[in-house]
Amino acid sequence: MAGKLYLCATPIGNLDDITFRVVDTLKNVDLIAAEDTRHTIKLLNHYDIKTKMTSYHEHNKYEKAEVLVAELLKGTNIALVTDAGTPGISDPGEELVKQALAAGIEVTSLPGPAALIVAVSMCGLSSRRFVFEGFLPTVKRERKEALARLENETRTIVIYEAPHRFLKTLKDLQDVLGDREIRICRELTKVHESVLAITIADAIKLYEENEPKGEMVVVIKGKDEEEIAQEERASWEEMSVKDHVEHYMQQGLSEKDAMKQAARDRGLSKRDIYDEIKK
Ligand code: SAM
Numbered sequence: 001m002a003g004k005l006y007l008c009a010t011p012i013g014n015l016d017d018i019t020f021r022v023v024d025t026l027k028n029v030d031l032i033a034a035e036d037t038r039h040t041i042k043l044l045n046h047y048d049i050k051t052k053m054t055s056y057h058e059h060n061k062y063e064k065a066e067v068l069v070a071e072l073l074k075g076t077n078i079a080l081v082t083d084a085g086t087p088g089i090s091d092p093g094e095e096l097v098k099q100a101l102a103a104g105i106e107v108t109s110l111p112g113p114a115a116l117i118v119a120v121s122m123c124g125l126s127s128r129r130f131v132f133e134g135f136l137p138t139v140k141r142e143r144k145e146a147l148a149r150l151e152n153e154t155r156t157i158v159i160y161e162a163p164h165r166f167l168k169t170l171k172d173l174q175d176v177l178g179d180r181e182i183r184i185c186r187e188l189t190k191v192h193e194s195v196l197a198i199t200i201a202d203a204i205k206l207y208e209e210n211e212p213k214g215e216m217v218v219v220i221k222g223k224d225e226e227e228i229a230q231e232e233r234a235s236w237e238e239m240s241v242k243d244h245v246e247h248y249m250q251q252g253l254s255e256k257d258a259m260k261q262a263a264r265d266r267g268l269s270k271r272d273i274y275d276e277i278k279k
Helices: 020-028 037-046 061-074 093-102 115-122 140-150 163-177 200-209 225-237 241-250 255-266 270-277
Strands: 004-008 031-034 053-055 078-081 106-110 130-135 156-161 181-186 194-199 216-220
Touching (some): 004 020, 061 078, 115 181, 140 163, 181 200, 225 255
Parallel strands (some): 004 078, 031 053, 130 156
Antiparallel strands (some): 181 216
16 A cells, blocks of 8 residues: 655744644654754654655755665655645655655645644734745846736735845845835744734845845735725826727727726726717
């Protein structure tokens, strides 16, 4: 019988943030695949877990996932842990999960900490609707595209960033989003945990003078719906009524529906639009 893959959430700082089920599972599986065995050994020692470990990380994830899947198929029960939080969330876990599922292996996730959830729940920005971007791409073009997609995002935005790229990321965010309200959630669950409510511009000033340090989640206020509506109204006002109607017709609307939509955008009646384009 094939083994099972257990995704085990581990602490993001405070060693007590681990469930009984995760500790039991780590004790009872045949093998623990860990992102950094030197890091995970501290957790295992703390909980007196003696299970054998193997490394599974960003730089061996494709080949090592094949090896682990072969083990699973032979009947080995494997727990996957990463350096912090829930495996598969912005870490190499995703690849092993994909390969295991493709091979018909049973995969289960044992919930626990995830930095994004800790940050969103305590930072005070809207947590009703949010979008998680993980780490922004580092390749210039992909990064630009990812940022552009965020420009009109009305949901709260959550990103992960490493200290050495933090200032650059803040500047890129300012270029695209303008000066928005953000929360910088640092060292969550640790002794020096902090949540800083600041604007992007002030954060840039702050980190130009003080080197960013520690682990950070940035939570960004979504764009105001009214601000988007105002921007749209302003852009329609720059366009003639005729161009406005044509714009919708090019998108496939009938003339009648295009006039209706243009009237709605401009806060005018259909009659006004009709009179204007028949002038
Ligand atoms: N799998 C993890 C999770 O469930 O959150 C995330 C792994 S990702 C490689 C690491 C990033 O998570 C860090 O760069 C930081 O943005 C964020 N992070 C992890 N621990 C954190 C903490 N204690 N406080 C703030 N951010 C943290």
